[in-house]
Amino acid sequence: MLGLVLILAESRTAFASREFHKGKRNHGGVKCGRKHSAVLTDFGGVGDGITSNTKAFKAAVDHLSRFASDGGAQLIVPPGKWLTGSFNLTSHFTLFLHKDAxxxxxxxxxxxxxxxxxxxxGKGRDFPDARFSSLIFGTNLTDVVITGNNGTIDGQGEPWWIKYRAHQLNATRPYLIEIMYSDKIQISNLTLINSPSWFVHPxxxxxxxxxxxxxxxxxxxxxTDGIDPDSCTNMRIEDCFIVSGDDCIAVKSGWDQYGIKFGKPTKKLVIRRLTCISPxxxxxxxGSEMSGGIQDVRIEDITALSTQSGIRIKSARGRGGYVKDIFARRMTLKTMKYVFWMTGSYGSHPDQGFNPNAVPDVDRINYRDIVAENVTYSARLEGISGDPFKGICISNTTIKLTETPKKLQWNCTNxxxxxxxxxxxTCDMLPEKEGKVFDCPFPKNRLSIEDVPLKTCSLD
Known part of the structure; x- marks a missing residue:
């Protein structure tokens, strides 16, 4: 039965590929607002799932890069299974995946x-001295769109996971998509599966x-983190569904002394309409790598199912940096170990060169309008001795506990x-404010990235 299903699936893909190419040589039948266009098969691409297309992708991008100053270009990935190693993108460029690609x-x-x-x-995360390029990579780019009609990028990560667990790798595992030192980047309307490590890393x-x-x-x-904004400014993440072996979204800005020295924070970040499953x-x-600082993060309309925690702040001595002006509202959490979790002892370090006196500044952390059910612990809030996490505000929150909850629901220190x-x-360190009921703050102004339209493509 399984063999028949696979044969039928392959037949549908082959049919889709024939239909895509029939009468659609001009711009591949896709309009993405670029003046120039090409299809991967124009460069010798073979979508059989066996033939390597690394050279085809590189040749296509190299050819289309010459049109960056003349209206830009798009590369269409048609129906098929396109095996490839790492390849780089170029500026003023759209990579478009057909729904059957x-x-x-x-x-x-x-x-x-x-x-x-x-x-x-300063170091590789898996292996200190080297790291692999991501599957789709770019650096020093402007105006790049990676999109599709819900086409798929499959990292085929299981062999990497096996080697990682067996300590058989000589470099840090690749990410699925990594874009560096770039401006005006959009990634949308795709299915991403089985990355060797993190999925999306701007x-x-x-x-x-x-x-x-x-x-x-x-x-x-x-x-297998889902999305990792890292030392980025003006970013919005919305309408995503993530099932992961690690954090669904992990906001970062560098690691210990290296992040402090580089000094580039993540700030002005919007996260909304996210659904997460990560037990x-x-x-x-x-964090936990937040040594360049994290500030002005706005989180709203979040659903988490069978996930360990809601929003977790992870830091430690040696990190330095700051996490401040964090705003979250309208979260629905079902089957959670912790609703609120802050950790001041998340102590993995790149090497012994960190400064133990570099402590983080965690301040002005705001949560409101939260409903949680089937919860084991309401909160585990652990600051650092001599460096308390302060300015925490929680309002309008109802937590329903599991049938066997822990006796100490609010574990608070520092x-x-x-x-x-x-x-x-709550615990004595987070007393009920005297007087009338109030809401913790949430910004009323809009960030500039909220008004930037999403660039989409249409099929003829």
């Missing part, structure tokens, strides 16, 4: 070149939109703040 990450390590270590990290970028992604990995897969990790993590209309009763 699947980009497959090669399992041949030689098709994944090594790239320089990230200056704000770093040192500005003016980024990530919208309409379905991101899927086994909940047991190692370090062993956070819906949204702030924190300070206020609460209003929170059930069950």
């Amino acid at each position: 699947v980009i497959l990450g090669s399992q041949d390590e030689s098709e994944w070149p090594l790239v320089a270590l990230l200056p704000s990290y 770093i040192y970028c500005s003016n980024i939109i990530v919208q309409g992604l379905t991101i899927l990995a086994p909940v047991t897969s190692p370090n 062993d990790s956070a819906t949204i993590a702030l 924190v300070a703040g206020v609460t209003s209309n929170v059930t069950p009763k």
